[in-house]
Amino acid sequence: MDLTALFQFLEETPLALAIKEGDSAFPWLESVHVLAIVLVVGTIAIVDLRLIGYASHRRGARQLIIELLPYTWAAFLAAVITGTLLFISNAVRYSENPLFLIKMGLLVAAGINMAVFHLGAYRKIAEWDDMLPPPLSARISGASSLSLWILVVIAGRWIGFV
Protein backbone atom coordinates (compact mmCIF):
# COMPACT_ATOMS: atom_id res chain seq x y z
CA MET A 1 0.00 0.00 0.00
CA ASP A 2 1.38 3.34 -1.01
CA LEU A 3 1.23 5.44 2.13
CA THR A 4 2.26 8.64 0.39
CA ALA A 5 -0.82 8.39 -1.82
CA LEU A 6 -2.95 7.95 1.30
CA PHE A 7 -1.38 10.98 2.97
CA GLN A 8 -1.82 12.98 -0.23
CA PHE A 9 -5.49 12.02 -0.23
CA LEU A 10 -5.90 12.95 3.43
CA GLU A 11 -4.39 16.40 3.07
CA GLU A 12 -6.70 17.19 0.17
CA THR A 13 -9.89 16.40 2.08
CA PRO A 14 -12.11 19.41 2.87
CA LEU A 15 -11.38 19.01 6.59
CA ALA A 16 -7.62 19.06 6.10
CA LEU A 17 -7.81 22.02 3.74
CA ALA A 18 -9.96 23.95 6.20
CA ILE A 19 -7.34 23.43 8.89
CA LYS A 20 -4.41 24.27 6.65
CA GLU A 21 -5.92 27.36 5.05
CA GLY A 22 -7.99 28.61 7.95
CA ASP A 23 -6.99 31.71 9.86
CA SER A 24 -6.85 30.22 13.29
CA ALA A 25 -7.83 26.54 13.11
CA PHE A 26 -4.24 25.32 13.29
CA PRO A 27 -3.19 27.44 16.29
CA TRP A 28 -6.37 26.52 18.18
CA LEU A 29 -5.79 22.81 17.49
CA GLU A 30 -2.16 23.18 18.56
CA SER A 31 -3.22 24.91 21.79
CA VAL A 32 -5.69 22.15 22.68
CA HIS A 33 -3.00 19.60 21.75
CA VAL A 34 -0.53 21.27 24.15
CA LEU A 35 -3.16 21.33 26.92
CA ALA A 36 -3.94 17.65 26.30
CA ILE A 37 -0.31 16.57 26.37
CA VAL A 38 0.52 18.53 29.51
CA LEU A 39 -2.37 16.76 31.23
CA VAL A 40 -1.21 13.37 29.91
CA VAL A 41 2.39 13.92 31.00
CA GLY A 42 1.44 15.65 34.25
CA THR A 43 -0.86 12.86 35.44
CA ILE A 44 1.38 10.06 34.15
CA ALA A 45 4.35 11.63 35.94
CA ILE A 46 2.52 11.35 39.28
CA VAL A 47 1.91 7.63 38.74
CA ASP A 48 5.39 6.97 37.31
CA LEU A 49 7.11 8.75 40.19
CA ARG A 50 5.11 6.58 42.60
CA LEU A 51 6.20 3.47 40.68
CA ILE A 52 9.81 4.65 40.84
CA GLY A 53 9.45 5.05 44.59
CA TYR A 54 8.42 8.62 45.36
CA ALA A 55 5.26 8.86 47.43
CA SER A 56 2.51 11.02 45.95
CA HIS A 57 -0.49 12.31 47.86
CA ARG A 58 -1.27 8.75 48.94
CA ARG A 59 0.90 5.77 49.68
CA GLY A 60 -1.13 3.06 47.95
CA ALA A 61 -0.06 2.66 44.32
CA ARG A 62 -3.17 0.84 43.20
CA GLN A 63 -5.61 3.54 44.35
CA LEU A 64 -3.39 6.21 42.81
CA ILE A 65 -3.42 4.46 39.45
CA ILE A 66 -7.18 3.89 39.59
CA GLU A 67 -7.98 7.50 40.46
CA LEU A 68 -5.62 9.19 37.99
CA LEU A 69 -5.64 7.02 34.90
CA PRO A 70 -9.14 8.05 33.71
CA TYR A 71 -7.89 11.62 33.42
CA THR A 72 -4.77 10.43 31.60
CA TRP A 73 -6.87 8.49 29.10
CA ALA A 74 -9.29 11.36 28.53
CA ALA A 75 -6.39 13.73 27.91
CA PHE A 76 -4.68 11.18 25.66
CA LEU A 77 -7.83 10.86 23.58
CA ALA A 78 -7.92 14.63 23.13
CA ALA A 79 -4.24 14.56 22.17
CA VAL A 80 -4.82 11.85 19.55
CA ILE A 81 -7.82 13.65 18.05
CA THR A 82 -6.08 17.05 17.85
CA GLY A 83 -2.85 15.39 16.74
CA THR A 84 -4.62 13.60 13.90
CA LEU A 85 -6.28 16.83 12.76
CA LEU A 86 -2.94 18.64 12.87
CA PHE A 87 -1.31 15.79 10.96
CA ILE A 88 -3.78 15.60 8.09
CA SER A 89 -3.41 19.32 7.37
CA ASN A 90 0.09 18.55 6.04
CA ALA A 91 0.17 14.77 6.02
CA VAL A 92 2.82 14.19 3.34
CA ARG A 93 5.37 16.56 4.85
CA TYR A 94 4.84 15.30 8.41
CA SER A 95 5.10 11.67 7.25
CA GLU A 96 8.56 12.52 5.89
CA ASN A 97 9.68 14.43 9.00
CA PRO A 98 12.12 12.27 10.97
CA LEU A 99 11.13 13.81 14.31
CA PHE A 100 7.49 13.03 13.65
CA LEU A 101 8.35 9.42 12.89
CA ILE A 102 10.50 9.21 16.02
CA LYS A 103 7.63 10.63 18.08
CA MET A 104 5.23 8.00 16.71
CA GLY A 105 7.77 5.29 17.50
CA LEU A 106 8.13 6.62 21.05
CA LEU A 107 4.34 6.59 21.51
CA VAL A 108 4.24 2.94 20.41
CA ALA A 109 7.08 2.17 22.82
CA ALA A 110 5.24 3.95 25.64
CA GLY A 111 2.12 1.93 24.87
CA ILE A 112 4.04 -1.34 24.88
CA ASN A 113 5.72 -0.38 28.16
CA MET A 114 2.31 0.35 29.67
CA ALA A 115 0.94 -3.00 28.45
CA VAL A 116 3.93 -4.87 29.89
CA PHE A 117 3.34 -3.21 33.25
CA HIS A 118 -0.39 -3.90 33.30
CA LEU A 119 0.05 -7.54 32.31
CA GLY A 120 3.00 -8.01 34.66
CA ALA A 121 3.69 -6.24 37.93
CA TYR A 122 0.24 -4.63 38.06
CA ARG A 123 -1.43 -8.04 38.24
CA LYS A 124 0.24 -8.59 41.61
CA ILE A 125 -0.15 -5.04 42.86
CA ALA A 126 -1.94 -6.17 46.02
CA GLU A 127 1.41 -7.59 47.19
CA TRP A 128 3.44 -4.41 46.72
CA ASP A 129 0.74 -1.75 46.93
CA ASP A 130 2.15 -0.05 50.03
CA MET A 131 5.81 -0.76 49.43
CA LEU A 132 8.21 2.11 49.06
CA PRO A 133 10.15 1.49 46.94
CA PRO A 134 8.08 -1.01 44.95
CA PRO A 135 9.55 -4.13 43.29
CA LEU A 136 12.20 -3.64 40.63
CA SER A 137 9.96 -4.42 37.65
CA ALA A 138 7.49 -1.72 38.73
CA ARG A 139 10.34 0.77 39.21
CA ILE A 140 11.69 -0.01 35.73
CA SER A 141 8.21 0.39 34.23
CA GLY A 142 7.80 3.77 35.92
CA ALA A 143 11.23 5.03 34.91
CA SER A 144 10.80 3.83 31.31
CA SER A 145 7.36 5.37 31.06
CA LEU A 146 8.49 8.74 32.39
CA SER A 147 11.56 8.77 30.13
CA LEU A 148 9.54 7.84 27.05
CA TRP A 149 6.89 10.51 27.64
CA ILE A 150 9.55 13.17 28.21
CA LEU A 151 11.12 12.14 24.89
CA VAL A 152 7.67 12.28 23.23
CA VAL A 153 7.31 15.92 24.30
CA ILE A 154 10.83 16.79 23.14
CA ALA A 155 10.37 15.05 19.77
CA GLY A 156 7.02 16.78 19.36
CA ARG A 157 8.54 20.21 19.94
CA TRP A 158 11.41 19.53 17.53
CA ILE A 159 9.00 18.58 14.70
CA GLY A 160 8.51 22.25 13.96
CA PHE A 161 12.24 22.93 13.87
CA VAL A 162 13.38 20.40 11.28
Place this chain on the structure above:
Amino acid sequence: MTMQGFGAWLYETPVSTFIRDEIWIIPSVQSIHILAIAIVVGSALVSDLRIAGILATDTMPNVVIRRYLRWMWISLGVLLITGLIMAVGEPDRVLGNATFWIKMLLVAVACVITWLFRRPLLDPDFELEHAKWRPLVKPAAWLSLGIWIGVIFCGRWIAYTV
Protein backbone atom coordinates in the same frame (compact mmCIF):
# COMPACT_ATOMS: atom_id res chain seq x y z
CA MET B 1 13.96 54.19 26.58
CA THR B 2 11.05 52.62 24.77
CA MET B 3 10.21 48.94 24.80
CA GLN B 4 11.19 48.80 21.14
CA GLY B 5 14.50 50.49 21.84
CA PHE B 6 15.21 48.13 24.73
CA GLY B 7 14.31 45.15 22.55
CA ALA B 8 16.60 46.32 19.78
CA TRP B 9 19.44 46.83 22.25
CA LEU B 10 18.83 43.40 23.81
CA TYR B 11 18.77 41.73 20.39
CA GLU B 12 22.31 42.96 19.69
CA THR B 13 23.81 41.76 22.98
CA PRO B 14 26.24 38.79 22.85
CA VAL B 15 24.01 36.58 25.04
CA SER B 16 20.96 37.17 22.87
CA THR B 17 22.92 36.52 19.70
CA PHE B 18 24.42 33.37 21.20
CA ILE B 19 20.98 31.98 22.10
CA ARG B 20 19.80 32.53 18.55
CA ASP B 21 22.96 31.32 16.82
CA GLU B 22 23.15 28.03 18.71
CA ILE B 23 20.11 26.56 17.00
CA TRP B 24 19.57 23.80 19.56
CA ILE B 25 19.06 26.20 22.47
CA ILE B 26 15.57 27.55 21.78
CA PRO B 27 13.89 24.21 20.92
CA SER B 28 15.54 22.57 23.94
CA VAL B 29 14.55 25.38 26.29
CA GLN B 30 11.02 25.28 24.87
CA SER B 31 10.85 21.52 25.53
CA ILE B 32 11.87 22.05 29.17
CA HIS B 33 9.28 24.83 29.35
CA ILE B 34 6.54 22.46 28.16
CA LEU B 35 7.57 19.72 30.62
CA ALA B 36 7.49 22.24 33.48
CA ILE B 37 4.00 23.31 32.36
CA ALA B 38 2.97 19.65 32.61
CA ILE B 39 4.10 19.60 36.25
CA VAL B 40 2.35 22.86 37.12
CA VAL B 41 -0.95 22.04 35.41
CA GLY B 42 -0.90 18.39 36.52
CA SER B 43 -0.33 19.53 40.11
CA ALA B 44 -3.00 22.21 39.83
CA LEU B 45 -5.48 19.73 38.39
CA VAL B 46 -5.02 17.12 41.13
CA SER B 47 -5.08 19.77 43.88
CA ASP B 48 -8.22 21.35 42.44
CA LEU B 49 -9.95 18.01 42.06
CA ARG B 50 -9.25 17.37 45.75
CA ILE B 51 -10.48 20.81 46.78
CA ALA B 52 -13.61 20.28 44.70
CA GLY B 53 -14.16 16.99 46.54
CA ILE B 54 -13.93 14.88 43.39
CA LEU B 55 -10.65 13.03 43.79
CA ALA B 56 -8.77 11.46 46.73
CA THR B 57 -11.54 12.32 49.16
CA ASP B 58 -10.09 9.79 51.60
CA THR B 59 -7.03 12.01 51.97
CA MET B 60 -6.92 15.28 53.88
CA PRO B 61 -6.91 18.29 51.53
CA ASN B 62 -3.84 19.77 53.18
CA VAL B 63 -1.88 16.55 52.50
CA VAL B 64 -2.73 16.67 48.80
CA ILE B 65 -2.10 20.38 48.43
CA ARG B 66 1.18 20.29 50.35
CA ARG B 67 2.51 17.52 48.11
CA TYR B 68 1.79 19.39 44.87
CA LEU B 69 2.35 22.99 45.92
CA ARG B 70 6.08 22.37 46.30
CA TRP B 71 6.25 20.87 42.80
CA MET B 72 4.29 23.84 41.47
CA TRP B 73 6.58 26.50 42.88
CA ILE B 74 9.74 24.69 41.72
CA SER B 75 8.29 24.23 38.24
CA LEU B 76 7.18 27.87 38.12
CA GLY B 77 10.80 28.78 38.81
CA VAL B 78 11.89 26.59 35.89
CA LEU B 79 9.22 28.24 33.71
CA LEU B 80 10.45 31.72 34.59
CA ILE B 81 14.08 30.81 33.89
CA THR B 82 13.36 29.09 30.58
CA GLY B 83 10.96 31.89 29.66
CA LEU B 84 13.65 34.45 30.40
CA ILE B 85 16.11 32.63 28.15
CA MET B 86 13.56 32.58 25.33
CA ALA B 87 12.71 36.26 25.81
CA VAL B 88 16.37 37.28 25.88
CA GLY B 89 17.08 35.21 22.78
CA GLU B 90 14.15 36.54 20.78
CA PRO B 91 13.09 39.89 22.28
CA ASP B 92 11.50 40.91 18.99
CA ARG B 93 9.11 37.99 19.36
CA VAL B 94 7.77 38.87 22.78
CA LEU B 95 8.45 42.39 24.02
CA GLY B 96 6.11 44.15 21.60
CA ASN B 97 3.63 41.27 21.60
CA ALA B 98 0.35 41.89 23.45
CA THR B 99 -0.33 38.14 23.73
CA PHE B 100 2.92 37.73 25.64
CA TRP B 101 2.04 40.47 28.15
CA ILE B 102 -1.48 39.10 28.61
CA LYS B 103 0.13 35.74 29.36
CA MET B 104 2.43 37.33 31.95
CA LEU B 105 -0.54 39.04 33.59
CA LEU B 106 -2.45 35.75 33.73
CA VAL B 107 0.58 34.01 35.27
CA ALA B 108 0.77 36.69 37.95
CA VAL B 109 -2.96 36.41 38.71
CA ALA B 110 -2.81 32.59 38.90
CA CYS B 111 0.16 32.78 41.27
CA VAL B 112 -1.61 35.26 43.53
CA ILE B 113 -4.79 33.15 43.65
CA THR B 114 -2.73 30.01 44.35
CA TRP B 115 -0.84 31.77 47.15
CA LEU B 116 -3.94 33.31 48.73
CA PHE B 117 -6.19 30.29 48.67
CA ARG B 118 -3.98 27.27 48.94
CA ARG B 119 -1.54 28.37 51.62
CA PRO B 120 -4.15 28.60 54.39
CA LEU B 121 -5.35 25.14 53.34
CA LEU B 122 -1.88 23.78 54.15
CA ASP B 123 -2.32 24.42 57.86
CA PRO B 124 -3.82 21.25 59.38
CA ASP B 125 -5.40 23.42 62.07
CA PHE B 126 -7.14 25.50 59.47
CA GLU B 127 -10.82 24.84 59.78
CA LEU B 128 -12.10 25.07 56.25
CA GLU B 129 -15.66 24.58 57.47
CA HIS B 130 -15.46 27.67 59.66
CA ALA B 131 -13.56 30.04 57.41
CA LYS B 132 -15.67 33.02 56.40
CA TRP B 133 -14.45 32.83 52.84
CA ARG B 134 -15.05 29.09 52.56
CA PRO B 135 -17.55 29.41 49.66
CA LEU B 136 -14.79 31.06 47.63
CA VAL B 137 -12.31 28.18 47.87
CA LYS B 138 -13.77 25.88 45.24
CA PRO B 139 -14.49 28.60 42.67
CA ALA B 140 -11.02 30.03 43.28
CA ALA B 141 -9.45 26.64 42.66
CA TRP B 142 -11.30 26.17 39.37
CA LEU B 143 -10.58 29.77 38.39
CA SER B 144 -6.85 29.31 38.87
CA LEU B 145 -6.96 26.11 36.79
CA GLY B 146 -8.85 27.99 34.08
CA ILE B 147 -6.24 30.72 34.16
CA TRP B 148 -3.42 28.21 33.71
CA ILE B 149 -5.28 26.86 30.68
CA GLY B 150 -5.53 30.43 29.37
CA VAL B 151 -1.78 30.78 29.92
CA ILE B 152 -1.19 27.70 27.76
CA PHE B 153 -3.31 29.10 24.95
CA CYS B 154 -1.58 32.49 25.11
CA GLY B 155 1.76 30.72 25.10
CA ARG B 156 0.98 28.95 21.84
CA TRP B 157 -0.53 32.06 20.27
CA ILE B 158 2.55 34.20 20.91
CA ALA B 159 4.08 32.69 17.78
CA TYR B 160 1.05 33.68 15.70
CA THR B 161 0.67 37.26 16.82
CA VAL B 162 4.16 38.59 16.23
